Amino acid sequence: MRRLALFLGAAASLLAAGPVFAGPVTLKANPVDEDGRVTLGDLFDGAGSAANVVVASRAGPSVVFDAGQLQAAALRSGLQWDNPRNLGRVVVRASMASPVVATASPGTPTAARPGATAEILTYARNIATGDIIQPEDVVWTTVQAHLATTGGPRDAEQAIGLSAKRPLRAGAAVASRDLASPxxxxxxxxxxxxxxxxxxxxxxxxxxxxxxxxxxxxxxxxxxxxxxxxxxxxxxxxxxxxxxxxxxxxxxxxxxx
Missing domain, CATH: 2.30.30.760 (SH3 type barrels.)
Incomplete structure (x- = not known):
């Protein structure tokens, strides 16, 4: 009886520590989220009890994941994604059913009425000439509408993978003229x-x-x-x-x- 109690106690400790076995999941063909909170359920079919685990916040029209980091995040919640297509990155976009926010679309000219804001893509770090833009290098930032410039990409994926033509500072707006194919x-x-x-x-x-x-x-x-x-x-x-x-x-x- 004592051995059984010890065995049950050890099993309970393992379960409390987190998932032991990872269940296989499939990446959705077109991942979207509806409220700006990107969950494993938004990304994968078969996420089960981990479907509500939040892995990122979407401030703009999309959020881009490095595939390796996404794979690790899924595994921490007991989900096994084998990435059979060897994707380098995964893009999650806003659902068409997402609530409409009183901001301008990224890159779209807006009348500078008081209080109007816009989402623009900016650099999360200083970028050196020749650096290849990675998913973690760009973030959506809310600015006053009159400060939003035209010529920026409407989607983060349009900047990722490109090379910087010149040094770019953190916080600066992403502009197509500053980037080129590597x-x-x-x-x-x-x-x-x-x-x-x-x-x-x-x-x-x-x-x-x-x-x-x-x-x-x-x-x-x-x-x-x-x-x-x-x-x-x-x-x-x-x-x-x-x-x-x-x-x-x-x-x-x-x-x-």
Whole structure:
């Protein structure tokens, strides 16, 4: 009887300490929240008793999670999300049924009536030139409507993953003109250029004469023949030339919109 009592006591202690086994959950296809409090139930199907656990507050139209941090937060509440699609980030947006707040939409010009406010995207820390914007680097901030500037992204996801063109200070409004696609090829990098036509693929390696982001033109010097090749950057140390180059550039422009 004493052993049974000790066993039951130990089991009770483990249960009180938190979830021992993690139940599998599935990320919702389009996570939304209705009141600015983002819960595990807003994010996952099958959250069960952990559905009401709040993991973030949404001040603007969306909130962005780093997938790894979200995975850890779910696990702390006994939920196992395997991230089968290897997502880098997860975006939760305001539900269409969310209460209407007397503020202007981010980036939308507003009459500067007394007391009017607007939500704008700002930097949470000082950003150095070349830094890649991460989900935790931007936050929605409420300002007086007359201080809200145009030209800022309407969604945090439009800024995340881009590179800073210049130093940016914490608290400053995010402006599209200050950000660009990150460079994947630097000047003097060795680049493999592929030429594809009619099902035939040829490659040559040369030295980049300029830096480029994905979808940008890059001239590559063939160090053997001393001839230059006009190509389009497709990834770190990679570019494509010939008929497929324009398609690669068009696809990159479409993805950036």
């Amino acid at each position: 460079q994947v090829i630097a000047r003097n990098d060795m680049v493999e250029v592929a030429y594809e036509v009619g099902g035939v693929r040829l490659t040559v390696t040369g030295r980049a004469t300029r830096s480029a982001a994905i979808g940008e033109p890059v001239t590559v010097l063939n160090t053997t023949s001393s001839k230059t090749i006009d190509a389009i950057a497709t990834g770190p140390g990679r570019a494509i030339a010939g008929p497929a180059a324009q398609s690669a550039r068009a696809n990159a422009l479409l993805a950036s919109r």
